[in-house]
Amino acid sequence: MNVLVLVSGTADPKWPLPPRLDAEALEAHARRCAVLSPFDEAALELALKLRDADLSVHITAVVAADEGLARQAANLRLDAVYRFDERRLGPWSARAFAMALAAALGQLDRSADLVLAGREFGDLDDGSVPPLLARAMGLPCVSLALSVAADADGLWVTRQRGPFMERQRLAGPTLLAVTNDTHNRLRHPLLKNVMAARKLRFAPLAAAIADGEQPISLGAVQAYTPAPREGACRMLTGAPAEQAEALAQVLAGFGGPQ
Amino acid sequence: MKIDALRIVVLLPFEPAEKRDHNALVASVCELHAAVPGSALHIVQLAPATGLVEARAPASCDGAIWWNAVCPSLAADAPAGTLARLFREALAAQVTGDAQRRLVLLPRGAAGEELAATLAWDFNGESLGRCQRIRVEPESFVGQRAAFGGRVLIDLRTQARCCFATLQQQGSVSPVPQPLPQASVRTIELLTRLEPDHDTQRLESRDAMPRLEGASVVVGGGRGVQGVEGFEWLARVAASLDGALGGSLPTVDAGWIPVSRQIGQSGKFVAPRLYFAVGISGTLQHLAGVSADTTIVALNSDPEAPIFSVAKVGVVGDWRDILPLLAERLEERRRRG
Numbered sequence: 001m002n003v004l005v006l007v008s009g010t011a012d013p014k015w016p017l018p019p020r021l022d023a024e025a026l027e028a029h030a031r032r033c034a035v036l037s038p039f040d041e042a043a044l045e046l047a048l049k050l051r052d053a054d055l056s057v058h059i060t061a062v063v064a065a066d067e068g069l070a071r072q073a074a075n076l077r078l079d080a081v082y083r084f085d086e087r088r089l090g091p092w093s094a095r096a097f098a099m100a101l102a103a104a105l106g107q108l109d110r111s112a113d114l115v116l117a118g119r120e121f122g123d124l125d126d127g128s129v130p131p132l133l134a135r136a137m138g139l140p141c142v143s144l145a146l147s148v149a150a151d152a153d154g155l156w157v158t159r160q161r162g163p164f165m166e167r168q169r170l171a172g173p174t175l176l177a178v179t180n181d182t183h184n185r186l187r188h189p190l191l192k193n194v195m196a197a198r199k200l201r202f203a204p205l206a207a208a209i210a211d212g213e214q215p216i217s218l219g220a221v222q223a224y225t226p227a228p229r230e231g232a233c234r235m236l237t238g239a240p241a242e243q244a245e246a247l248a249q250v251l252a253g254f255g256g257p258q
Numbered sequence: 259m260k261i262d263a264l265r266i267v268v269l270l271p272f273e274p275a276e277k278r279d280h281n282a283l284v285a286s287v288c289e290l291h292a293a294v295p296g297s298a299l300h301i302v303q304l305a306p307a308t309g310l311v312e313a314r315a316p317a318s319c320d321g322a323i324w325w326n327a328v329c330p331s332l333a334a335d336a337p338a339g340t341l342a343r344l345f346r347e348a349l350a351a352q353v354t355g356d357a358q359r360r361l362v363l364l365p366r367g368a369a370g371e372e373l374a375a376t377l378a379w380d381f382n383g384e385s386l387g388r389c390q391r392i393r394v395e396p397e398s399f400v401g402q403r404a405a406f407g408g409r410v411l412i413d414l415r416t417q418a419r420c421c422f423a424t425l426q427q428q429g430s431v432s433p434v435p436q437p438l439p440q441a442s443v444r445t446i447e448l449l450t451r452l453e454p455d456h457d458t459q460r461l462e463s464r465d466a467m468p469r470l471e472g473a474s475v476v477v478g479g480g481r482g483v484q485g486v487e488g489f490e491w492l493a494r495v496a497a498s499l500d501g502a503l504g505g506s507l508p509t510v511d512a513g514w515i516p517v518s519r520q521i522g523q524s525g526k527f528v529a530p531r532l533y534f535a536v537g538i539s540g541t542l543q544h545l546a547g548v549s550a551d552t553t554i555v556a557l558n559s560d561p562e563a564p565i566f567s568v569a570k571v572g573v574v575g576d577w578r579d580i581l582p583l584l585a586e587r588l589e590e591r592r593r594r595g
């Protein structure tokens with residue numbers, strides 16, 4: 001089985017933003033401060049679990065970010081790692097990104113039986129790219145995937161749907177938009193694999209981008225800091241019993257059915 | 259300023275009448291409609307039958323047309339793929355031969371974002387994703403949205419004739435919706451037939467607690483709660499306030515609550531009157547999921563925790579010292595009525 005994992009990273013929220021906020025500075029910041037997002041990690045872990053269960057599983061990763069992140073993926077001893085250089089493509093149009101990536105993925109010599117992408121893969125903190133990419137690749141998309149496993153009947157995905165979890169048998173190649181779950185936290189790479197990945201070079205996959213205007217452009221940008229909501233915070237002090245009593249009074253003022 | 263004839267369409271998945279999650283979205287879209295003179299507003303509500311969802315909009319919402327798009331085999335909580343098929347048919351029925359600009363809005367959330375993207379693809383449009391505000395200009399649509407972990411607000415502009423987005427409700431208080439006049443309510447019988455899905459099995463729900471959506475009190479736990487035991491105390495506190503339980507991303511990763519209860523940028527957006535945050539530091543990625551006009555009460559062991567800068571009332575303390583006493587007192591109050 002050929003598993004394709006797509007990784008894009010996210011700008012680490014712990015790094016301060018650049019002082020100048022415009023498209024160029026934000027794109028540079030996103031590249032410089034990229035870390036694997038919790039959802040990239042979950043997608044990678046699901047691929048590794050499939051290979052743990054069946055050593056014939058072949059994992060290809062395509063990393064839409066700089067070499068550092070590609071190396072982090074390679075540290076997990078994947079079978080092939082490519083870089084998708086999206087530099088000419090701003091992150092603003094999820095559709096343009098999905099189309100270019102789908103065209104680039106067509107250059108891979110193995111066609112994927114399963115595509116795994118983090119649920120916020122390649123976009124601005126929402127979940128637009130995975131369903132668009134599925135459309136561009138002609139695949140069904142299953143979102144909020146928590147785990148995937150193979151048995152004699154094929155591949156089964158467990159996903160969250162509203163308050164329920166469901167198990168769905170995959171009828172054919174599918175793109176899973178993976179979310180975080182306690183069972184898909186990324187393992188630590190083995191030191192020997194990290195050493196081996198040091199020397200790797202990552203083949204680039206070129207983006208097929210039509211010239212011309214981007215369908216979505218960036219306009220005004222402003223830093224956001226949440227305004228204090230209702231003036232200064234009133235602190236409830238005293239011994240824990242006093243604090244608990246005062247807190248109970250405050251909370252009870254809001255509680256009860258509406 | 260001349261704006262080409264614009265049709266604003268709101269697509270609402272089926273929700274049982276008592277949930278009313280969509281009222282706030284409809285109210286926000288009505289405001290947008292009022293701000294664009296000459297625009298037409300169409301609200302498309304999916305339902306398994308007519309009469310299950312009342313056609314309602316704020317009284318100020320002049321001229322809105324409400325479409326009941328009926329598919330008899332539709333269930334609540336239908337997956338996004340099914341909703342996309344039904345909305346595609348409903349939209350196609352509305353838009354054939356029509357060269358108007360179209361702005362199609364969906365409720366915020368993972369399903370709404372997936373639908374906006376999928377339908378944008380199908381109708382050769384663009385999706386602006388998760389917007390907080392939308393502006394209509396003569397030649398373009400501009401969506402304002404958070405990005406970079408909620409730390410910047412950006413304007414995304416597209417000249418696409420057909421633009422999709424999800425719109426976040428503004429605040430927790432929206433005007434009380436009134437029934438629309440009968441003349442404004444229409445029905446489309448959808449032809450799409452939903453076959454029984456033999457490939458999907460619902461697993462026993464591991465989550466029977468009240469839902470986060472629409473809760474007027476939410477109790478949220480963070481990494482500082484340190485385990486399932488702390489969440490059991492939080493659940494007791496939530497129950498005694500008729501509230502719902504949620505948590506931050508690390509608590510989902512740790513397996514203390516399911517991902518359907520994650521609050522924040524990648525989780526649910528909640529707009530309760532009260533959010534009681536325990537062991538939560540108050541990152542922008544978490545607060546992105548809490549309405550700006552919700553009152554926050556915080557319990558945290560670190561007096562410098564950023565959550566206190568947005569809280570109205572704070573307690574500096576260890577949850578282990580406070581929560582058992584608090585649960586006892588709240589339960590006692592409840593017993594006394």
Ligand SMILES: Cc1cc2nc3c(=O)[nH]c(=O)nc-3n(C[C@H](O)[C@H](O)[C@H](O)COP(=O)(O)OP(=O)(O)OC[C@H]3O[C@@H](n4cnc5c(N)ncnc54)[C@H](O)[C@@H]3O)c2cc1C
Binds near residue numbers: 013509541
């Ligand atoms: C792409 C991406 C998406 C994300 N999406 C989300 C999201 O949707 N939701 C979300 O929440 N996060 C999200 N995050 C994660 C976010 O960046 C933070 O890591 C997270 O919000 C921190 O959660 P926390 O407040 O529970 O933990 P921490 O920041 O670790 O805070 C724990 C707090 O507990 C306090 N504490 C410790 N012990 C005690 C005690 N005994 N009693 C009381 N208080 C105590 C500490 O003082 C501290 O303030 C996302 C991150 C990324 C990169």
